[in-house]
Amino acid sequence: MTDTATQPSPSDEHPVPAEEHAHPSEWRYIQIAIALAIVTAAEVTVYYLSLAKLAMVVILLVMAVVKFSLVAAFFMHLRFDSRLFRRVFITGIALAITVYTIVLLSFGVFLTNRHVTPHVNVPSPTASQ
Numbered sequence: 001m002t003d004t005a006t007q008p009s010p011s012d013e014h015p016v017p018a019e020e021h022a023h024p025s026e027w028r029y030i031q032i033a034i035a036l037a038i039v040t041a042a043e044v045t046v047y048y049l050s051l052a053k054l055a056m057v058v059i060l061l062v063m064a065v066v067k068f069s070l071v072a073a074f075f076m077h078l079r080f081d082s083r084l085f086r087r088v089f090i091t092g093i094a095l096a097i098t099v100y101t102i103v104l105l106s107f108g109v110f111l112t113n114r115h116v117t118p119h120v121n122v123p124s125p126t127a128s129q
Helices: 026-048 053-075 083-106
Strands: none
Touching: 026 053, 053 083
């Protein structure tokens, strides 16, 4: 007695997509990881530079978008996926930037006169004499 249920027929097989893209090699992934490390080092460097707050926030935000794009495109394979998935992630990063900007505006990060010296009761030198 033969069991024909275990043998797949040609109609049971999944169709192979017509546009099969070759995924990057291991060396390409290593190059992307090195690029991510360089951008991260640049972010740390920018943080320690004495830049204006607005310039620092804009530069760091651009670097974050670059890193997000690299990770999403290659490590999450969005470069090889449907355009719908790419649009979902682009919408996500746009929403994240918008929310981040709103939070920074509400905390007054972009204001130039944020540094207010605290009020301390220090006796005047003339009062002690």
